[in-house]
Each structure stands twice: as structure tokens, then as C-alpha cells.
Amino acid sequence: MATRVLILGGTAQARLLAQQIAPQLDVRLSLAGVTQTPINQSVPTRRGGFGGAQGLARYLREQAIDALVLAIHPFAARMPFNAAQAAASANVPLLRLLPPPWQSQPGDAWHIAPSLEAVPALLGSTPRTVLLTTGRQQLATFAQAPQHHYVVRSIEALPADLPLPNLTSIRRRGPFSLDDEITLMEAYAIDRLVSKNSGMDSVNAKLTAARELGIPVIMVARPPSPPMMTVSSIEAAVDWLRGQPSHH
Numbered sequence: 430m431a432t433r434v435l436i437l438g439g440t441a442q443a444r445l446l447a448q449q450i451a452p453q454l455d456v457r458l459s460l461a462g463v464t465q466t467p468i469n470q471s472v473p474t475r476r477g478g479f480g481g482a483q484g485l486a487r488y489l490r491e492q493a494i495d496a497l498v499l500a501i502h503p504f505a506a507r508m509p510f511n512a513a514q515a516a517a518s519a520n521v522p523l524l525r526l527l528p529p530p531w532q533s534q535p536g537d538a539w540h541i542a543p544s545l546e547a548v549p550a551l552l553g554s555t556p557r558t559v560l561l562t563t564g565r566q567q568l569a570t571f572a573q574a575p576q577h578h579y580v581v582r583s584i585e586a587l588p589a590d591l592p593l594p595n596l597t598s599i600r601r602r603g604p605f606s607l608d609d610e611i612t613l614m615e616a617y618a619i620d621r622l623v624s625k626n627s628g629m630d631s632v633n634a635k636l637t638a639a640r641e642l643g644i645p646v647i648m649v650a651r652p653p654s655p656p657m658m659t660v661s662s663i664e665a666a667v668d669w670l671r672g673q674p675s676h677h
């Protein structure tokens with residue numbers, strides 16, 4: 430029988446990995462269920478939380494999962510701890526698929542924020558037009574700096590009651606090309622970009638656009654994560670999975 434793999438996903442890399450191994454392995458994909466209109470997945474997919482680390486451990490045992498791959502967004506803060514705990518308790522090998530963080534290049538003007546909550550202070554008191562590419566969660570944190578015009582790009586609609594007086598919502602799903610990003614930044618006269626350091630290729634064109642247009646970037650550093658076996662490429666994850674035995 431084929432090795433049974435659970436991929437904790439929600440990223441393009443998770444979807445591509447699932448597609449690639451589906452012909453040989455018994456793959457299930459799990460999504461948090463926060464995106465109302467997810468892209469159709471090509472493998473059996475479940476949606477919603479497991480009920481913490483214990484719930485995930487129970488699922489791993491009950492479904493006789495042979496290998497667990499954590500391919501969630503680099504800023505998903507809780508799931509890495511849950512996955513590490515659940516994999517240890519259910520004795521299931523765990524791999525994280527995580528792109529390396531972006532590094533600034535010559536010509537970049539980056540300011541590193543230790544967390545999203547630290548960004549408003551770094552934007553300064555002068556009113557700016559700020560492109561927020563950090564998702565629709567935690568937007569209320571920008572209420573403490575209401576002098577800026579926030580242009581928010583997100584997949585889903587924004588909550589109606591956000592306490593931001595000067596807000597433009599743009600609904601788009603990546604990937605974005607360099608032309609897309611330059612057009613957007615010029616159209617709204619963006620003079621600050623806020624990005625999480627996801628390191629994901631599908632959304633890195635904004636950094637090149639900011640460099641070319643001379644726009645300073647506030648780069649939010651990644652949250653802490655427990656130590657675990659990590660690879661950065663889909664190919665390396667496939668190799669690792671091929672080495673995991675089936676117990677069925």
C-alpha cells in the first residue's frame with residue numbers, strides 16, 4: 430500500500446506538492462478553512478481545525494497517517510507548535526516545507542518590524558499611502574496610525590467595521606507579475622509597502638517593484654517556530670516522502 434501523507438496546506442507550494450505526489454502516494458490535504466473561496470484542489474481535501482495538538486494527534490492515529498508535511502504559510506503561528514507536538518505524540522515523521530526568508534538586495538530600503546503590531550510606529554507621523562499586503566487579519570492594529578491612507582490587497586472582502594478612516598480595498602489573488610505590481614503602486618501613488626517576509630516566490634514581484642520605484646518597505650519578520658526537519662523545495666519534500674515507509 431502507498432504511504433499515507435497528510436499535508437497541512439493553504440499555500441501554493443502545498444497544492445503543488447500534493448499534485449506532484451498524488452499519483453504515487455495516498456495524499457490528503459488539510460486547509461484551515463479561512464478562505465471562503467479556495468482554489469479547487471486535485472487531491473482529497475478536508476477543511477477546518479483539528480481541535481489543537483491533541484485533536485491533530487487523534488486524527489493522525491485514527492487515519493493511520495504515515496507522514497505529516499507542514500506546508501502552511503510561514504506566518505501561521507500556532508500550527509507549527511501543534512504539528513510538532515501531535516507528530517511526536519502519534520509517532521509520525523514530520524517535515525516542514527518552508528521557503529527561506531527574502532533577503533534585502535542593493536537598492537532596497539527595508540525596515541524590519543519584529544511583528545505586525547510594530548509596523549504602525551515604523552510608518553512615522555507623516556501621512557503616507559501604504560500598500561498593505563499582509564492579509565485581512567489584524568488590520569485593526571493600524572487604527573493607532575489613522576493619518577495614513579491604507580491600500581489593502583486581500584483575497585477576501587475586508588470586515589465592514591474596520592476602524593481605519595482612509596482605506597481602499599483591492600480584492601485580488603496572486604501570483605502577481607512585476608508589471609501588475611508596478612501598475613498597482615503607480616496607480617495609487619504608493620509610498621510605503623508593508624509585507625510579511627513569507628519568502629514565497631508567487632508574491633515576491635512586489636519587492637522588485639518597490640526597489641525599481643524607490644519605495645521603502647516595512648518587512649515583518651517571521652514568528653517563532655519550534656525546531657523541526659525543514660526543506661525549502663518541493664523536490665526535496667518529494668524525496669523525503671519517498672523515503673517514508675507505509676504501515677498499512
Ligand code: NAP
Pocket residue numbers: 436437438439440459460461462463476477478479480481482484485500501502504505506507508509511563564625
Ligand atoms: P495558525 O495560527 O497556525 O492556526 C490557527 C488554527 O487554525 C490552528 O490552531 C488550527 O486549528 C487551524 N489551522 C491552521 N492551519 C490549518 C490547516 N492547514 N488545516 C487545518 N487546520 C488548520 O494559522 P493562522 O495564521 O490562523 O492561519 C490559518 C491558515 O491561513 C493557515 O493554513 C495558513 O497557511 C493560512 N494563511 C495564513 C497567513 C498568515 O499570515 N498567518 C497568511 C496566508 C495564509 P486547530 O488548533 O483547531 O487544529
